[in-house]
Amino acid sequence: MRRDAWLALLILAPFAVGGCGGTAALIPAAAIAVKGASKATEAARPITDSEEYYVGRAVAARILSKYKLDQNPKLTQYVNEVGETVARKSSRPNPFRGYHFAVLDTQEINAFACPGGIIFITRGLIQTCKSEDQLAAVLAHEVGHVANKDGINSISQARWTQVFTAMGAEAARQYGGVAGNLVSLFEGSIDDVFKTIVVNGYSRQAEETADAAALTELTKAGYDPAAMVVLLAAMEAKGAGASSGIFKTHPPTSERLAKVKASVGQSQASKGEKIRTERFKKMTS
Numbered sequence: 001m002r003r004d005a006w007l008a009l010l011i012l013a014p015f016a017v018g019g020c021g022g023t024a025a026l027i028p029a030a031a032i033a034v035k036g037a038s039k040a041t042e043a044a045r046p047i048t049d050s051e052e053y054y055v056g057r058a059v060a061a062r063i064l065s066k067y068k069l070d071q072n073p074k075l076t077q078y079v080n081e082v083g084e085t086v087a088r089k090s091s092r093p094n095p096f097r098g099y100h101f102a103v104l105d106t107q108e109i110n111a112f113a114c115p116g117g118i119i120f121i122t123r124g125l126i127q128t129c130k131s132e133d134q135l136a137a138v139l140a141h142e143v144g145h146v147a148n149k150d151g152i153n154s155i156s157q158a159r160w161t162q163v164f165t166a167m168g169a170e171a172a173r174q175y176g177g178v179a180g181n182l183v184s185l186f187e188g189s190i191d192d193v194f195k196t197i198v199v200n201g202y203s204r205q206a207e208e209t210a211d212a213a214a215l216t217e218l219t220k221a222g223y224d225p226a227a228m229v230v231l232l233a234a235m236e237a238k239g240a241g242a243s244s245g246i247f248k249t250h251p252p253t254s255e256r257l258a259k260v261k262a263s264v265g266q267s268q269a270s271k272g273e274k275i276r277t278e279r280f281k282k283m284t285s
């Protein structure tokens with residue numbers, strides 16, 4: 001199956017918690033609920049990687065109700081190859097179902113990391129990049145958010161406690177009657193994450209950590225970390241006065257630029273940079 005078609009299927013598959021019972025789509029949610037039952041007394045336990053994945057998939061579906069998925073399979077494949085290259089060098093190379101990268105068909109300059117490893121980049125941001133190393137810088141920053149679990153951590157502790165307590169009660173009733181309540185509880189969690197990554201943004205600290213993680217991933221993967229400086233400078237020029245998209249959810253680009261510049265120092269472009277840039281131009285033209 002084509003990778004973009006597969007991704008659409010993966011993301012758009014229903015995230016069913018409770019609901020109208022008995023179909024294959026309910027298996028993941030049932031698994032979560034059963035797990036919740038056995039741990040009902042630990043209502044506020046940390047989320048597992050598989051739970052994070054299912055919440056992330058629902059967040060991705062919500063993003064795809066706001067943006068259109070780009071339909072160029074070659075570009076999607078290329079973005080996945082570059083993304084996988086940096087993800088393998090991250091502090092979390094193997095989330096529950098791996099990393100998946102997709103392109104959103106919009107001129108807005110933006111990128112989103114859903115919990116668990118589904119990462120979106122917009123066409124507008126790809127066009128702001130002028131080389132593969134710059135594209136890798138964007139993807140490495142988003143992988144940094146996944147590795148640090150910033151998305152899933154934006155769900156409030158109170159909300160999780162509520163969800164797990166309800167799961168325990170639900171399992172005790174053998175899934176009878178209160179399924180609707182469970183759905184609404186999970187929807188709240190998904191709302192928390194969606195609002196954070198699309199509307200409000202993470203904390204300044206989380207962004208600085210993701211930028212630092214990106215520089216490490218780029219260096220380890222053989223990309224030029226200075227590409228991030230060039231990209232942030234281009235974003236600053238494009239985003240002057242903008243208060244939407246990535247400029248709304250991230251600290252001022254000038255501040256990010258100053259910090260990244262200080263960390264990168266005088267790095268030299270690696271030997272393959274020219275070939276990679278040519279490849280980037282071919283794939284994105």
Ligand SMILES: [Zn+2]
Pocket residue numbers: 141145207210250
């Ligand atoms: Zn970020």
